[in-house]
Amino acid sequence: MSVIVVGSMAFDAIETPFAKSNKIVGGAATYIAWSASNFTKPIQQISVVGGDFPQEELDMLEARGVQMEGVQRKKDKKSFFWSGKYHMDMNTRDTLETQLNVLEDFEPVVPASYQGADILMLGNLSPAVQLSVIEQLKEPPKLIVLDTMNFWMDTAMPELEKVLKEVDVLLVNDSEARQLSAQYSLVRAAREIMKMGPKFLVIKKGEHGALLFHGDHVFFAPALPLDEVFDPTGAGDTFAGGFVGYLDSTKDFSFEGMKSAIIIGSAIASFCVEKFGTTRLRELTKNTIDERVQQFVELVNFDIALV
Numbered sequence: 001m002s003v004i005v006v007g008s009m010a011f012d013a014i015e016t017p018f019a020k021s022n023k024i025v026g027g028a029a030t031y032i033a034w035s036a037s038n039f040t041k042p043i044q045q046i047s048v049v050g051g052d053f054p055q056e057e058l059d060m061l062e063a064r065g066v067q068m069e070g071v072q073r074k075k076d077k078k079s080f081f082w083s084g085k086y087h088m089d090m091n092t093r094d095t096l097e098t099q100l101n102v103l104e105d106f107e108p109v110v111p112a113s114y115q116g117a118d119i120l121m122l123g124n125l126s127p128a129v130q131l132s133v134i135e136q137l138k139e140p141p142k143l144i145v146l147d148t149m150n151f152w153m154d155t156a157m158p159e160l161e162k163v164l165k166e167v168d169v170l171l172v173n174d175s176e177a178r179q180l181s182a183q184y185s186l187v188r189a190a191r192e193i194m195k196m197g198p199k200f201l202v203i204k205k206g207e208h209g210a211l212l213f214h215g216d217h218v219f220f221a222p223a224l225p226l227d228e229v230f231d232p233t234g235a236g237d238t239f240a241g242g243f244v245g246y247l248d249s250t251k252d253f254s255f256e257g258m259k260s261a262i263i264i265g266s267a268i269a270s271f272c273v274e275k276f277g278t279t280r281l282r283e284l285t286k287n288t289i290d291e292r293v294q295q296f297v298e299l300v301n302f303d304i305a306l307v
Protein backbone atom coordinates (compact mmCIF):
# COMPACT_ATOMS: atom_id res chain seq x y z
CA MET A 1 0.00 0.00 0.00
CA SER A 2 1.70 3.17 -1.13
CA VAL A 3 1.29 6.22 -3.31
CA ILE A 4 4.02 7.61 -5.55
CA VAL A 5 3.77 11.39 -5.84
CA VAL A 6 5.55 13.24 -8.65
CA GLY A 7 5.62 17.02 -8.81
CA SER A 8 7.35 20.27 -8.04
CA MET A 9 8.78 21.11 -4.61
CA ALA A 10 9.35 24.81 -4.83
CA PHE A 11 9.35 28.36 -3.59
CA ASP A 12 6.34 30.57 -4.22
CA ALA A 13 5.66 34.28 -3.79
CA ILE A 14 1.98 35.11 -3.58
CA GLU A 15 -0.01 38.30 -3.81
CA THR A 16 -3.70 38.51 -3.04
CA PRO A 17 -5.82 41.69 -2.95
CA PHE A 18 -5.44 41.55 0.85
CA ALA A 19 -1.93 40.25 1.59
CA LYS A 20 1.46 39.45 0.13
CA SER A 21 3.86 36.66 1.08
CA ASN A 22 7.65 36.56 0.96
CA LYS A 23 9.26 33.57 -0.75
CA ILE A 24 7.61 30.60 0.96
CA VAL A 25 7.75 26.86 0.50
CA GLY A 26 5.26 25.57 -2.05
CA GLY A 27 5.16 23.27 -5.05
CA ALA A 28 2.55 20.82 -6.20
CA ALA A 29 4.18 17.72 -4.68
CA THR A 30 4.75 19.49 -1.35
CA TYR A 31 1.03 20.21 -0.97
CA ILE A 32 0.06 16.74 -2.19
CA ALA A 33 2.38 15.07 0.34
CA TRP A 34 1.18 17.15 3.30
CA SER A 35 -2.39 16.36 2.36
CA ALA A 36 -2.15 12.66 1.38
CA SER A 37 -0.11 11.77 4.47
CA ASN A 38 -3.20 12.35 6.60
CA PHE A 39 -4.79 9.24 5.06
CA THR A 40 -2.12 6.72 4.06
CA LYS A 41 1.55 5.78 4.38
CA PRO A 42 4.06 5.70 2.84
CA ILE A 43 3.97 8.51 0.34
CA GLN A 44 6.87 8.02 -2.08
CA GLN A 45 7.98 11.40 -3.33
CA ILE A 46 9.67 12.07 -6.69
CA SER A 47 10.92 15.60 -7.23
CA VAL A 48 14.00 17.82 -7.43
CA VAL A 49 15.06 20.69 -5.20
CA GLY A 50 17.97 23.13 -5.18
CA GLY A 51 20.52 23.72 -2.43
CA ASP A 52 18.26 26.55 -1.19
CA PHE A 53 15.33 24.27 -0.27
CA PRO A 54 14.93 23.96 3.52
CA GLN A 55 16.03 20.58 4.87
CA GLU A 56 13.57 21.17 7.72
CA GLU A 57 10.61 20.90 5.30
CA LEU A 58 11.87 17.55 3.99
CA ASP A 59 12.46 16.33 7.57
CA MET A 60 8.95 17.32 8.68
CA LEU A 61 7.43 15.48 5.73
CA GLU A 62 9.60 12.42 6.38
CA ALA A 63 8.34 12.35 9.95
CA ARG A 64 4.82 12.00 8.49
CA GLY A 65 5.71 8.97 6.38
CA VAL A 66 6.80 10.74 3.20
CA GLN A 67 9.81 8.94 1.67
CA MET A 68 12.42 11.16 0.04
CA GLU A 69 14.61 8.65 -1.78
CA GLY A 70 13.24 9.87 -5.11
CA VAL A 71 13.87 13.56 -4.35
CA GLN A 72 17.07 14.78 -6.00
CA ARG A 73 18.96 17.67 -4.38
CA LYS A 74 21.07 19.83 -6.72
CA LYS A 75 23.24 21.67 -4.20
CA ASP A 76 24.60 24.30 -6.61
CA LYS A 77 21.25 25.13 -8.24
CA LYS A 78 18.09 27.00 -7.24
CA SER A 79 14.71 25.42 -6.59
CA PHE A 80 11.76 25.98 -8.92
CA PHE A 81 10.18 29.38 -8.26
CA TRP A 82 6.65 30.50 -9.06
CA SER A 83 4.90 33.74 -8.27
CA GLY A 84 1.26 34.58 -8.80
CA LYS A 85 -1.24 37.34 -8.16
CA TYR A 86 -4.89 36.65 -7.37
CA HIS A 87 -7.76 38.75 -8.66
CA MET A 88 -10.48 40.12 -6.37
CA ASP A 89 -12.63 36.97 -6.74
CA MET A 90 -9.69 34.82 -5.46
CA ASN A 91 -10.68 32.17 -8.02
CA THR A 92 -8.58 33.50 -10.85
CA ARG A 93 -4.92 34.45 -10.86
CA ASP A 94 -2.11 35.59 -13.11
CA THR A 95 1.27 33.92 -13.10
CA LEU A 96 3.81 36.71 -12.59
CA GLU A 97 6.93 34.61 -12.92
CA THR A 98 7.97 30.99 -13.49
CA GLN A 99 11.65 30.16 -12.98
CA LEU A 100 12.16 26.51 -13.86
CA ASN A 101 15.70 26.38 -12.34
CA VAL A 102 16.25 22.73 -11.23
CA LEU A 103 13.18 21.62 -13.20
CA GLU A 104 14.76 22.68 -16.48
CA ASP A 105 16.76 19.47 -16.92
CA PHE A 106 15.06 17.23 -14.35
CA GLU A 107 15.33 13.54 -15.13
CA PRO A 108 13.29 11.64 -12.55
CA VAL A 109 14.60 8.31 -11.28
CA VAL A 110 12.15 5.90 -9.68
CA PRO A 111 13.96 4.17 -6.77
CA ALA A 112 13.71 0.36 -6.68
CA SER A 113 11.95 0.62 -3.30
CA TYR A 114 9.04 2.53 -4.94
CA GLN A 115 8.23 -0.29 -7.40
CA GLY A 116 4.86 -1.97 -6.78
CA ALA A 117 2.99 1.14 -5.59
CA ASP A 118 -0.80 0.92 -5.95
CA ILE A 119 -1.35 4.55 -6.96
CA LEU A 120 0.72 6.94 -9.05
CA MET A 121 -0.16 10.60 -8.51
CA LEU A 122 1.31 12.70 -11.29
CA GLY A 123 1.26 16.23 -9.90
CA ASN A 124 1.83 19.35 -11.91
CA LEU A 125 5.10 18.99 -13.85
CA SER A 126 6.26 18.72 -17.42
CA PRO A 127 4.37 15.93 -19.25
CA ALA A 128 7.73 14.52 -20.44
CA VAL A 129 8.78 13.98 -16.81
CA GLN A 130 5.38 12.48 -15.98
CA LEU A 131 5.70 10.08 -18.91
CA SER A 132 9.21 9.06 -17.91
CA VAL A 133 7.95 8.02 -14.45
CA ILE A 134 5.14 5.93 -15.98
CA GLU A 135 7.68 4.22 -18.25
CA GLN A 136 10.02 3.40 -15.35
CA LEU A 137 7.36 1.47 -13.42
CA LYS A 138 7.84 -2.26 -13.94
CA GLU A 139 4.32 -3.10 -12.82
CA PRO A 140 1.49 -0.78 -13.85
CA PRO A 141 -0.09 0.90 -10.78
CA LYS A 142 -3.76 0.10 -10.09
CA LEU A 143 -4.60 3.78 -10.52
CA ILE A 144 -2.84 6.66 -12.27
CA VAL A 145 -4.09 10.17 -11.46
CA LEU A 146 -2.90 13.20 -13.41
CA ASP A 147 -2.97 16.88 -12.53
CA THR A 148 -1.85 19.39 -15.12
CA MET A 149 -2.32 23.05 -16.01
CA ASN A 150 -2.72 25.51 -18.88
CA PHE A 151 1.07 26.17 -18.89
CA TRP A 152 1.68 22.61 -20.21
CA MET A 153 -1.26 22.79 -22.64
CA ASP A 154 0.38 25.91 -24.11
CA THR A 155 3.93 24.58 -24.20
CA ALA A 156 3.88 20.75 -24.40
CA MET A 157 0.55 19.59 -25.85
CA PRO A 158 1.88 16.61 -27.88
CA GLU A 159 3.57 15.12 -24.76
CA LEU A 160 0.49 15.88 -22.65
CA GLU A 161 -1.67 13.97 -25.15
CA LYS A 162 0.61 10.92 -24.68
CA VAL A 163 0.32 11.10 -20.88
CA LEU A 164 -3.47 11.45 -21.09
CA LYS A 165 -3.66 8.10 -22.92
CA GLU A 166 -2.00 6.39 -19.91
CA VAL A 167 -4.01 7.80 -17.00
CA ASP A 168 -7.22 6.69 -15.26
CA VAL A 169 -8.19 10.00 -13.65
CA LEU A 170 -7.56 13.58 -14.76
CA LEU A 171 -7.90 16.54 -12.38
CA VAL A 172 -8.23 19.98 -13.98
CA ASN A 173 -10.01 23.23 -13.27
CA ASP A 174 -12.89 24.53 -15.38
CA SER A 175 -10.85 26.86 -17.59
CA GLU A 176 -8.27 24.12 -18.22
CA ALA A 177 -11.06 21.66 -19.15
CA ARG A 178 -12.39 24.22 -21.64
CA GLN A 179 -8.94 24.84 -23.10
CA LEU A 180 -8.16 21.12 -23.41
CA SER A 181 -11.45 20.23 -25.09
CA ALA A 182 -12.22 23.45 -26.99
CA GLN A 183 -15.75 23.16 -25.55
CA TYR A 184 -17.45 25.73 -23.33
CA SER A 185 -20.07 23.42 -21.82
CA LEU A 186 -18.35 21.41 -19.09
CA VAL A 187 -20.50 18.37 -19.87
CA ARG A 188 -19.34 18.42 -23.50
CA ALA A 189 -15.79 19.18 -22.38
CA ALA A 190 -15.88 16.12 -20.11
CA ARG A 191 -17.08 13.91 -22.96
CA GLU A 192 -14.26 15.10 -25.23
CA ILE A 193 -11.58 14.77 -22.54
CA MET A 194 -12.64 11.21 -21.63
CA LYS A 195 -12.11 10.32 -25.32
CA MET A 196 -8.45 11.37 -24.87
CA GLY A 197 -7.80 8.62 -22.30
CA PRO A 198 -8.96 9.22 -18.71
CA LYS A 199 -11.94 7.11 -17.60
CA PHE A 200 -12.67 9.53 -14.76
CA LEU A 201 -12.49 13.29 -14.88
CA VAL A 202 -12.63 15.75 -11.99
CA ILE A 203 -13.31 19.37 -12.92
CA LYS A 204 -12.50 21.73 -10.03
CA LYS A 205 -14.44 24.96 -9.88
CA GLY A 206 -12.77 26.71 -6.93
CA GLU A 207 -15.34 28.11 -4.51
CA HIS A 208 -18.06 26.47 -6.65
CA GLY A 209 -16.99 22.91 -5.84
CA ALA A 210 -15.95 20.03 -8.07
CA LEU A 211 -17.61 17.76 -10.64
CA LEU A 212 -16.76 14.09 -11.10
CA PHE A 213 -17.49 12.54 -14.50
CA HIS A 214 -17.37 8.86 -15.48
CA GLY A 215 -19.12 7.65 -18.65
CA ASP A 216 -22.63 9.12 -18.40
CA HIS A 217 -22.43 9.55 -14.61
CA VAL A 218 -21.89 12.91 -12.92
CA PHE A 219 -21.45 13.75 -9.24
CA PHE A 220 -21.07 17.16 -7.64
CA ALA A 221 -19.15 18.00 -4.46
CA PRO A 222 -19.61 21.52 -3.10
CA ALA A 223 -16.85 23.68 -1.68
CA LEU A 224 -17.37 24.69 1.92
CA PRO A 225 -18.58 28.31 2.08
CA LEU A 226 -15.80 30.02 4.05
CA ASP A 227 -15.74 33.37 5.82
CA GLU A 228 -12.44 34.25 4.28
CA VAL A 229 -10.24 32.73 1.60
CA PHE A 230 -6.75 33.89 2.55
CA ASP A 231 -4.57 32.15 -0.08
CA PRO A 232 -5.94 29.64 -2.62
CA THR A 233 -2.45 28.51 -3.76
CA GLY A 234 -2.08 24.77 -3.55
CA ALA A 235 -5.79 24.12 -3.01
CA GLY A 236 -5.88 22.00 -6.19
CA ASP A 237 -2.85 19.99 -5.09
CA THR A 238 -4.21 19.59 -1.57
CA PHE A 239 -7.44 18.32 -3.14
CA ALA A 240 -5.40 15.83 -5.20
CA GLY A 241 -3.50 14.67 -2.11
CA GLY A 242 -6.69 14.05 -0.15
CA PHE A 243 -8.22 12.30 -3.17
CA VAL A 244 -5.37 9.81 -3.70
CA GLY A 245 -4.55 9.40 0.00
CA TYR A 246 -8.13 8.45 0.76
CA LEU A 247 -8.40 6.13 -2.28
CA ASP A 248 -5.21 4.36 -1.19
CA SER A 249 -6.74 3.76 2.24
CA THR A 250 -10.04 2.37 0.85
CA LYS A 251 -8.78 0.73 -2.37
CA ASP A 252 -12.24 1.37 -3.82
CA PHE A 253 -11.52 2.86 -7.24
CA SER A 254 -15.15 2.65 -8.41
CA PHE A 255 -17.32 5.69 -9.22
CA GLU A 256 -18.90 5.34 -5.73
CA GLY A 257 -15.46 5.22 -4.11
CA MET A 258 -14.36 8.30 -6.03
CA LYS A 259 -17.49 10.19 -4.91
CA SER A 260 -16.28 9.87 -1.31
CA ALA A 261 -12.72 10.71 -2.35
CA ILE A 262 -13.75 14.04 -3.90
CA ILE A 263 -15.62 14.97 -0.72
CA ILE A 264 -12.43 14.22 1.25
CA GLY A 265 -10.37 16.20 -1.30
CA SER A 266 -12.75 19.16 -1.03
CA ALA A 267 -12.73 19.03 2.78
CA ILE A 268 -8.96 19.08 3.08
CA ALA A 269 -8.56 21.73 0.35
CA SER A 270 -10.85 23.98 2.40
CA PHE A 271 -8.15 24.11 5.12
CA CYS A 272 -5.35 24.93 2.70
CA VAL A 273 -6.87 28.29 1.70
CA GLU A 274 -7.15 29.50 5.31
CA LYS A 275 -3.47 30.52 5.64
CA PHE A 276 -0.46 31.20 3.41
CA GLY A 277 1.33 28.21 1.86
CA THR A 278 1.32 24.93 3.74
CA THR A 279 0.91 26.58 7.18
CA ARG A 280 -2.63 25.39 7.82
CA LEU A 281 -1.96 21.87 6.53
CA ARG A 282 0.79 21.43 9.13
CA GLU A 283 -1.65 22.06 11.96
CA LEU A 284 -4.29 19.47 11.05
CA THR A 285 -5.31 16.59 13.28
CA LYS A 286 -7.58 13.66 12.49
CA ASN A 287 -10.35 15.22 14.59
CA THR A 288 -10.22 18.55 12.77
CA ILE A 289 -10.43 16.77 9.42
CA ASP A 290 -13.29 14.50 10.56
CA GLU A 291 -15.28 17.51 11.81
CA ARG A 292 -14.86 19.26 8.49
CA VAL A 293 -15.93 16.18 6.52
CA GLN A 294 -19.03 16.09 8.74
CA GLN A 295 -19.74 19.75 7.78
CA PHE A 296 -19.71 18.65 4.14
CA VAL A 297 -22.16 15.88 4.88
CA GLU A 298 -24.50 18.39 6.53
CA LEU A 299 -24.05 20.88 3.69
CA VAL A 300 -25.46 18.51 1.07
CA ASN A 301 -27.85 16.42 3.14
CA PHE A 302 -31.55 17.17 2.69
CA ASP A 303 -34.98 15.55 2.76
CA ILE A 304 -37.50 16.46 0.16
CA ALA A 305 -41.16 15.61 -0.19
CA LEU A 306 -42.28 15.27 -3.79
CA VAL A 307 -45.78 16.64 -4.42
Ligand code: AMP
Binding pocket: 008, 010, 011, 012, 026, 027, 028, 081, 082, 098, 124, 125, 126, 151, 232, 233, 234, 235, 236, 237, 238
Ligand atom coordinates in the same frame (compact mmCIF):
# COMPACT_ATOMS: atom_id res chain seq x y z
P1 AMP B 1 -2.41 25.09 -7.39
O1 AMP B 1 -2.74 26.39 -6.69
O2 AMP B 1 -3.03 23.90 -6.76
O3 AMP B 1 -2.63 25.18 -8.86
O4 AMP B 1 -0.83 24.86 -7.22
C1 AMP B 1 0.08 25.87 -7.02
C2 AMP B 1 1.48 25.27 -6.90
O5 AMP B 1 1.90 24.76 -8.17
C3 AMP B 1 2.50 26.28 -6.45
O6 AMP B 1 2.99 25.90 -5.18
C4 AMP B 1 3.59 26.26 -7.51
O7 AMP B 1 4.87 26.15 -6.98
C5 AMP B 1 3.25 25.07 -8.38
N1 AMP B 1 3.41 25.37 -9.81
C6 AMP B 1 3.01 26.49 -10.48
N2 AMP B 1 3.34 26.41 -11.79
C7 AMP B 1 3.96 25.22 -11.96
C8 AMP B 1 4.57 24.55 -13.08
N3 AMP B 1 4.56 25.09 -14.30
N4 AMP B 1 5.10 23.32 -12.87
C9 AMP B 1 5.09 22.75 -11.66
N5 AMP B 1 4.57 23.33 -10.56
C10 AMP B 1 4.01 24.55 -10.70
